[in-house]
Amino acid sequence: MIIKRILAGLILALISSPVFSQSLVSEPAPAASSGAASTPATFELADVHVSAKATNTFFTGGSLRGDRYILHNATMVDMISLAYGMDGDNVLSGPAWLNFDRFDVTAHAPRTTSPDDVKLMLQTLLADRFHLVLHKDTHPVPSYVLRVDKGGLKMKQAEESEASSLEEHHTPTDLPPGVPAYYSVTCHNRTMAQTRQMLQDFASQYLPKPVVDATDLKGGYDFDLHWTWQPKPDGLTIFDAVDKQLGLKLALEQYPTPVLVVDKVEEKPTPNAVGLDKVLPPPPPAEFDVVVLNPSKPDAQGQGRITGNQVNVTGLPLKFLISFAWNLNPNDDELIANAPKFVSQDHWDILAKAAPEAQAIGPDGKPQLDFDLLPHMIQTMLAERFQMKSHFEDRTIEAFNLVAVSPKMKKADPLGRTGCKEGPGPDGKDPRIADPILGRLLYCQNITMAQLAEMLPNLAGGYVFTPVLDATGLKDAYDFTLSFSTAGQLHSAPPPPPSSDPNAPSTADPNGGLSLPDAMAKQLGVKLVKEKRPSPVLVIDHIEEKPTDN
Secondary structure, eight states, X not given: OOOHHHHHHHHHHHTOOOOOOEEEEOSOOOOOOSSSSOOOOOOSEEEEEEOOOOSSOOXXXXXXXXXXXXXXXXXXXXXXXXXXXXOGGGEEESOGGGGTOOEEEEEEOOTTOOHHHHHHHHHHHHHHHHOOEEEEEEEEEEEEEEEEOTXXXXXXXXXXXXXXXXXXXXXXXXXXXXXXXXXXXXEEEEOHHHHHHHHHHHOTTTOOSOEEEOOOOOSOEEEEEEEESSOOTTSOOHHHHXXXXXXXXXXXEEEEEEEEEXXXXXXXXXXXXXXXXXXXXXXXOOOEEEEEEEEOOTTOOOEEEEETTEEEEEEEXXXXXXXXXXXXXXTOGGGEESOOTHHHHOEXXXXXXXXXXXXXXXXXXXXXXXXXXXXXXXXXXXXXXXXXXXXEEEEEEEEEEEEESSOXXXXXXXXXXXXXXESOOTTOOOHHHHOTTOOEEEEEEEEEXXXXXXXXXXXXXXTOOSOOEEOSOOOSEEEEEEEEOOHHHHHHSOOOOOOSOTTSOTTOOTTOOOOHHHHIIIIISEEEEEEEEEEEEEEEEEOOSSOOOO
16 A cells, blocks of 8 residues: 555645335344354454544544454444445435444454455444444435546557556645646556546545446556646646546436435444453554664655555654654644654654554455554654653643634534535535635534534644634534635745734735635634643653664
């Protein structure tokens, strides 16, 4: 797995219904059996509990690591999606908390368990521990449908013997305003199913809804595709690129789609078995088998790459590695206390190989590093090679309060699913196309201000890195859209001239950029106000300037 795109996104963030058919699925699908009767596939042991509260919560896990199946911060929709192989957008109905409450799962299964059997085991767990009941259905779902354009195909049919491959390239995403950033892929012998998935993964800025293949094309194709990274009025959208370069049409429409409808589910899982912690202890800490550390060359560019079970990093300071390992903002000096100057000044190259317990089997059947474990592995490496010791404590630093000014949000339907998604709301309006400096667009549904405050560190990369305190006094839940510039877009723009008006917007920008605090005040009628108050800070107790020998 290549993480150049992941690390680039991380750095940028841190700086910056009719029914057509129906069948009941009130119990999980049974495992195949050679006997007369079949029994559901079941994890031998399973620990299920509500996830601990954290400033940044991201769903990780979902694969068998040795004999452990692990999920962290998974919503019920995440778990249903994994268990049934269904896109989360196609999990319908159910209570409002389905996209909001998060759970941790640690389960034991034989190392030889197949991915399909792991899915069946997760289905059984959801039925047993959450009393989940759902049924299959077909509904018209808003989807981006891929069809052959009337002008005909412009892709070349691949030879059957040709190896299937995909190469991705992109220009930097933090270019000055007015300079377009492009993404491109070179594909060989790719099926339409693979092409659909590529569009879903790589063009998510344009495609917030599922992509559906309705081409009826068989076999593989060779093609090149490039488009403007973000929607721009003078750029090349993914829609135009697919049309002009591939001879395909990508259009948003209501498309009859297989869905799962949640009929019943309990918010609180049944208790774990007594003494489970003794028979299912935590797995050993993940670590690298081998780590080679060398000082970077003066002109080395900061980047990282994972290939199989190896990590190759060049030109990164210890401060970035510490921030990545503990999920902190490397540009906020208040979040790391007692850091000596060399953690920012000295840059390092790292070549490391993951230990077996930090590996999972990839889609190609070969071992690969489990990216979810990488932060913990870097923590271990810093402790062993740089003798780093640290702890978290509350210290008085600048943090945000959420304050009501003149709320402009629409009260929500209490039955609506709670959550926020990137992309337009039900009206389909996308201000990013007319104003590309507004790089972020969120649609939030059935959200209270307390929930918004809790979610902001995840939703607003580059702006909010510490817990937000809800001081609005508002108790209702709301639906709203929020459009603003990324922190990277504002950082790359020239600074505005000084203003003598004390009430002028804090980040007024000559290029039309709009900061998150200004956008919330103008569009929602609530403000983010900074104050000094206690927040968690990583305190470095000890760290050596030079690592132990390779």
